[in-house]
Amino acid sequence: MTIDMSQFYQVFFDEADELLAEMEKLLLALDVSAPDSEDLNAIFRAAHSIKGGAATFAFNDITEVTHMLESLLDRIRKGEMALTPEHVDAFLVSKDVLTMQMDGHHHGSSVDQDAVDNVCQRLKALSQGIVADAPAAAAAPAMPPEPVQSAAAPVADADGNFSFRIELPEVPQRDVDALAAELGLLGTISQEILDDKRVVFTLATPETQDNIVAICSFVLDPDDLRITHAGASQTAAQGDSGYGIFEPEKVDAASQPAAATVESPKPGQPATAASAPAAEAKNLGRRATDKEGSNQESSSIRVGVEKVDQLINLVGELVITQAMIEQRIGALDPLHHERLLNSASQLARNTRDLQEAVMSIRMMPMDYVFSRFPRMVRDLAGKLGKKVEFVTRGAATELDKGLIERIVDPLTHLVRNSVDHGIEMPEKRRASGKNESGKLTLSAAHQGGNIVIEVSDDGGGLSRDRILAKAKQQGLPVSDTMPDLDVWQLIFAPGFSTAEVVTDVSGRGVGMDVVKRNITAMGGTVEIRSVPGAGTTIAISLPLTLAILDGMSVKVGEEVYILPLGYVIESLQPVAIDVKEIAGEGKVVKVREEYLPLIPLYQIFAIEPNFTDPSQGIIVILESDGKKAALLVDSLVGQQQVVVKNLESNFRKVAGISGATILGDGGVSLILDVSALLRSSHQLYADPIYS
């Protein structure tokens, strides 16, 4: 039977990715001086599982690295070797190498073989109790290397010999002889012939697998070789083909000495556990029964995103249909149609619940993003010679998958900035009376319909003077009396960087503007709070999901438009005297002593309105990016949740419009792109955006 193994690769890659991420997380959380044995076990199991999968799918390079990792971890978890910071470093590097190898197999990306060899060397050195001169070893106070006794790995016998089982492909007899002679020089060799006439060597040698492969590759293609560790060398001589069935009647005391001592099987009672283990097993059985209530069904299933999106889309349609029904029956006489109306309200409730439940499928915990930072902060801090304590809060807070993927880059940038520019060098911190190690906090929390993500450091804070000086130098419109909040916002200007030294970590002046732009594009806002000497907090506020929007519907002529509610501050009918005309620049309206540019919506989309006079229509005050404007419409229709439909994919991009939705009556309504409206408000009359 031949089976195409490649069909299982995807699951293996997914699984290995998860295991590697888990491993990294555990490694970073590990207290080196007193590691938790459960954590060590879990790390070991991760390496072990990856090894098992890799070996099954013949990713031999991955098997090799995980094997070394696993055996080293095994000794540490069994207490044969103490955990040192060097171990953790080497394990982390191994994780990176494995990720690289995995990507190599998965996406065909290039694999840096030097890095692989390097990490193998490092792991090997560590397993022999030698502290590798790894770069990180310089900083950390190295623990004394383990006593030499531990150099004898469990797989080696008393003479330090490892036992290898070398399965040859079909080769001519003279090659077999040549190989046997060559390998015989390394240690003790024996050979046997399998059923299919292939030859298997069993070699007891202190040499490594690599050396064996090297020798064999003179004669044959190393890819055809199957080399496995066969345990301590004295157990080697079992001619097995990878499996065996215990046959108690024919126990061969010579080949299975251990079995004979553990168990004395009675004839006629094959393969039944001896009474002692059985009693023990009963206990186990009972314990398992107690837990039976908590069902052990696997807790998650993998589903393609497109399936979920399709579901969301369908539910969106359902919501619209439901709204249509609701509208139609609104005209019915409640007395005559009581039962129908009751059912309809039931439908409304169920639809809403269904919608919420379906939306929650797309929700992912922030941990998906947060989990990549501990490692980054650790590496960055090491590179910069800083000490940083990294704390995350609210990692369980959920956010739409689409948003969570787009928040990664901006957040990475902010965290990097905080470590590089925010947190000071240890000496400086000590001099200013702070703890040498800086604190970087990443937190997420729900606030109403938004999620607020904060990157907070206890570093030097932003320097008002430097930002202002730099802004002046770049010709930005600033004044020395600007409020702090406005000054901080300056760092989002394109090409703005106040870092005195451009490091390879950050400070090239690209970035903060991109951060701001990305977040605005997601419908979010960025706010900075900073106190000199005490630190900086950057708060990102994002809507929970992009697919559903709280909107205010407004009417102009016969058209209904949706305004995202987040931008709406208030709506009012101005008195005629508050509306002023500025020559060549359109109108402004005075609202609470503030003059706001007036944007007549009918003009933007060239519609015949009911009112052209602001004092007869309604103005809606909008705010985006700190800029305000007044939008003139005929009337307000109402506030409602709308399902956002992409206009670009169904039609084409339209300036001033961010999407469309289907109303309860089946009509289509366009969602206004408020940011774009406000941006163009100052040049509206010179350059209408509908052109």
Add this chain to the structure above:
Amino acid sequence: MSKTILAVDDSGSLRQMLSFSLKAAGYGVIEAVDGEDGLNKAKQQKVDLVLTDQNMPGMDGLSLIKALRAMKNYQNVPILMLTTESGDDMKALGKAAGASGWLVKPFDPARLTEVIKKLIG
């Protein structure tokens, strides 16, 4: 009626492969993610053969084997232990726990069905 095999392994890819190979060979397959899950599923439905990994979180393979052997209707059901360790120690432990045989990981699907055929036909 086709024979049913309970495949216990914490690795999803391995379970998938076991499942696929066994189903291709005409067996019914029940999957379990660890020892405890395996034990529960074995209780719910009597299976004709159990395949179990050794190293799993929670209840490991050896404990599962012992627990199964303690159950009346699993006294004579073949249990194969999947192991990455081909050393005698693990085999001896497996045998002591009541395993009927062992299979070294990684394995070839053909080999898997070969050994299972030997046990339950």
